[in-house]
Amino acid sequence: MPVLITEIEESDNVLNIKAEQYPSGTTKASIQPTAPTNGYTPDFGISAGNTNIPTLFEPPLSLTNGEPQLWLATAGGANWGGCQVWVSLDNVNYSQIGSLNQPSRYGSLYQSLNIGAIIDTASQLFIDVSASTAVINAGSQTDAQNLTTLCYVDGEYLAYANVLLTGVNRYRLSYLVRGAYGSTISIHNTGTSFVRLDDNIFKFSYAKDWIGKQIYIKLLSFNKFGSAMQNLSEVTATTYTLQGANLPAPANFRFEKAWSGEDAMLAWDTVDGAVSYDVQVIAGSPATAKRDIIGLTNPKYTYTVDQMLLDGGAWRTLIFKVRAKSVTGKLSQWVQITADNPQIGALTGLSIDSGFKAAYFKCNRPAENDFAGIIIWVSTTSPVSTVDANKVYDGESNFATLTKLANGTAFDSGITYYLKCAGYDAFGKDNLTISSELSFTVQNITLGANSITQTMITDGAISTPKLAANAVTADKILANTITGDKLLANTITGDKIQANTINSTHIQAGTIQADKLQVGFGANLLDDPAFVNPSFWQFFNINSASHYKFDQYTAGTEPIAIDDPYCKTLVLYRDASPWQSYLIYAQNANLIPVNSNNTYIFSVYVQSYKAVSSISLQSFDINKSFTSSQFSILDSYSSYSNDGGASFTGGKIIENYTRIWIKFKPNAGTKYILTLFNHTPISGSSLNTLLISYFYKPKLEECLVNQALPSPWDAGGSSVIGAGNIKTDKLSAITANLGFINATDGININNKFIVNADGTITIQSAATGQRLVISNSNVSVYDSSGVLRVRMGIW
16 A cells, blocks of 8 residues: 655665555645746836716705815726815916825716605615715614715705615615705706715815805825826816805794784794894785894894884784805795784674663673774664764773764664674774674653753753752762762862861872872873974884975865964875875874873874874883883774765865874873874775875873863963972962072062172162162162262272
């Protein structure tokens, strides 16, 4: 058998041989000779080839910590090891801005992608990454929802969970999370760009002033060994115009509380990358921008009622728009929200009860915050026509006592009356919801044969001589039956009060204070109620087509205002397009102090043409800051309108004027008021000429609670004792301890005793030149001819 000799020893020409069993054929030498071994020498100078055309895009600022950046994805051939990135603004002078040392995972779509949901389980993304021969790895659904597998697809940012290889360098991605970072979910066509957003992306931060500029980019390749770098002259530039990253539109634009005609409080979610926000307010018909607010830093804005009035409102419908702005000045798309404040709906709980020549109306008070009042129409014919000729009540109370028709005819028994009503809000009396018709009757009382009725007692029939002395004594008058609200104004005067009948025991401590003393109710509290001093008044919404005058006014065939030498007419008018819904108003320049314990009436005489003339009030607190809803309106007839019909004869004749008024009581928070005169063109008419309102003889007066109508007009100047002052034309027949007298211009007592401003005193007893003059240095005496006779002192 074959053996393998392992050892041979020679001794005295004898060979000792050791051998091992050796299976045949297992360790035979090779029949063919082997090639020589020379080692491997790499080619460090091998060409890398050109860099592929890059995909360029500007990511959202939320991905760049707020810095404007340009991102670049590219790759190369088999020997490509990376590239240097060079940038120029003129394609002549280039600067290196960095290097990319590994290929990006990028490519294009080989099938289109449709619009889908944010969590899109129906669509699939088909990509071809042959440009980079990249490997696309799968993730979990949590990875997709956390945007760990974020990609850029033709302007949309999305993430994926599932990956399926469909061919060489082709993949199908599914379970897509779309529209990330405020990008738009949209259709993406075959051939559009795909980039996997990882560390293999080149990122370049640029200055804000580069926005809008075109830059030139050259990518200089080097091989896998980092050598064989290309020269700038070998590479063609890629151009790109910097746009600035797009911002997403603000999300969740909302009202912080429901809008019902009060302040509109808006909010929206913070936009990543935004440094400020713009808000626009749109209103009117046609809808136009009324206010632009730029540079808000917080995602909130409040549009107040005061701002709306200044902008020309009020309006029932408001449109608000908001957009975001980035550090580069890039603006997002506008988003908008609409606010509607409908008119008060149908009144509920209607009832009408009969009484003695009266009817008692009642309904539930509307719950709307801006509820302003109720109108009641009554007629003897059915159905009731809801026109001013039938209006018997217009006020805030939901309980009203009705005693007569609008023409003044008292209710009587035996007649059926018909009633309709509607509520309105603070924005106006448009779009009223008229109630269904109610009917009612009133009752009369049959008097006995010896009854004494009002018609049997003529004015003055009961007089003091016809009453026996002491017939009406204190024991015949029930305690507290005669109170202030039961006494007609000015019926108790000084000559009707017996001497010493009112003493300190009859006056409760603290009930008479300085602000409660007035010489007669009805004094006009307005400054300049005769419209003779324009500085006492302010005007709003006056432009080239809107005007005011304190005088007569003539325009074409329009009549002129009242020609009154003692009281001018305030004229508000508009004489150019647009004609409709353009409010003009005048108000006091000075705040008027009021007392919340008192009742007041604000009134004015008005006439109008193709317009509504009305009055209103504004409330201010102790700090003279504007407040809202600080009045209890007790009664009002606060507007008058004229549609320009043939019966209009203008403002020249006082009989053509209507006196309108508001009876009110200030609430506790109101310390000052302003009175407003409003002129509003009538909407919906064919208007092509002057629209005008006349205001004549305004008056603000304190009154008793039961006073129904304004008192006669006066121009002010009545004596009033107020806190810290006395307002009167003169003081006479008084004896007073006046203390220190401060008279800047001197003192003159009937030209007999004169103290000049320089301190010189002149005393004379007749109208001749005879006098005594005392100065600080001498005493001089003059005779009746004015000749100096005696002088003593220093001169």
